[in-house]
Amino acid sequence: MTPLEPNQADLIRSRQRGRARVMALLLGAFVILIFAVSIAKIRAGMPH
Amino acid sequence: MTPATPLLPPAHWRDFLALTKPRVMTLVVFTGLCGMLAAPVGVHPVIGFTAILCIALGAGAAGALNQWYESDIDAVMRRTAKRPLPDGRMDRQAALHFGVGLGAFSVLFMGVAVNLVAAAILTVSILFYVLVYTVWLKRRTPQNIVIGGAAGAFPPLIGWAAATGDVALLPVLLFLFVFLWTPPHFWALALFMKSDYAAAGVPMLPVVSGERTTRTQIGLYTIPMAAVAILPWPLGLTGPIYGIAAVLLTGWFALLAVRVAKRTTHADDAMKPEKALFKYSILYLFVMFGALVVDRWFA
Known part of the structure; x- marks a missing residue:
């Protein structure tokens, strides 16, 4: 295996960091949405 | 030994967003929302938001799978040559996984959080766009967009079904x-x-x-x-x-x-x-x- 050039390694790191941040935000939003949907269904007396 | 194919760095998250065809999604979301708001029964705002989110994600998945399948055509058209796949900013497998994952997620979430009728129509619309329009018709017949147009016509039906559970x-x-x-x-x-x-x-x-x-x-x-x-x-x-x-x-x-x-x-x-x-x-x-x-x- 050939070692990555410093520029390429930096690019990969920064892409991975950006994707991890977006994924964390989306997962957080998903958890909040699941909670809100559950509350809405419980209040409406709908089955899960 | 086979010649090594160049390794691409991980795609930027904006490229995944571009894969979902956000501009097309605007029209899909709007007609889906109007179908829901035109229904004779009210829908809880959270459930309504979830339904529209699932429609958007389903449309995004269909767009991603369309771009995955059509990257060869996109590469030779000026309008589409700068998309992530033909421009070499993303590898094909990542696009395929993203499209399938997003589509499955949108349908399952619609079924669990909204209702099964809306989830069923969403499934049909995604499959219709990907299999009937993209894979089957687009390269074979000039009637491609006549029949394939049905795929884009589903959102108001899905929005209505999300509100009423019926058609x-x-x-x-x-x-x-x-x-x-x-x-x-x-x-x-x-x-x-x-x-x-x-x-x-x-x-x-x-x-x-x-x-x-x-x-x-x-x-x-x-x-x-x-x-x-x-x-x-x-x-x-x-x-x-x-x-x-x-x-x-x-x-x-x-x-x-x-x-x-x-x-x-x-x-x-x-x-x-x-x-x-x-x-x-x-x-x-x-x-x-x-x-x-x-x-x-x-x-």
Whole structure:
């Protein structure tokens, strides 16, 4: 295996960091949405 | 040893967003939302938001799978050459995994959080766009966008089903309206992007049958589209706000379509009437659905 050039390694790191941040935000939003949907269904007396 | 293929760095998250065709998604989300708001029963805001989110994610998944399958065509068309796959910013497997994952997630979430009828129609719409339009029809027949147009016509039906758990005559008419609106809309675009489609080997009507036939077909498809656009009013499904808006807006659409249908072009034609029809057709769809919601809420 050939070692990555410093520029390429930096690019990969920064892409991975950006994707991890977006994924964390989306997962957080998903958890909040699941909670809100559950509350809405419980209040409406709908089955899960 | 086989020659090593160049390794791509991980794609930027914006490229995944671009894969979902956000501009197309706007129209899909809007018609889905209007279908939901036009329904006779109210829907809890959180459930309504979830339904629209699932429609958007489903449309995004269909767009991603479309770009995964069509990257070879996209590479030779000016309009699409800068997309993440033809531009070499993302590897094909990542796009495929993203599209399948997003599609499965949107359907499952719709089924669990909203209802099974909406989830079933969402499934049909994604499969229709990917398998029937993209894989089967697009490269084989000039009727590709006539039949494939059904895929883009599902969102109002899904929105209505999300609110009611059922399907009724009005959302079926909305489905038919978008279905019949699609050919004049896309053929207007195809007329002024003809060389791009020809270079990519996509058998769009102007490429296969020529401009004259395409112009005639634009005129012919506008007739049933206009009838279906106005029909909810005489049937008593909507009030005068929608009815009057439909008559005026559809009348203007028909005028632009007739102008395109009657035209013959010359060399270096700027194709202004075709571009005007294409632009107006987008605005027309937005305003028609907006008028429907205003009518259902205030009439």
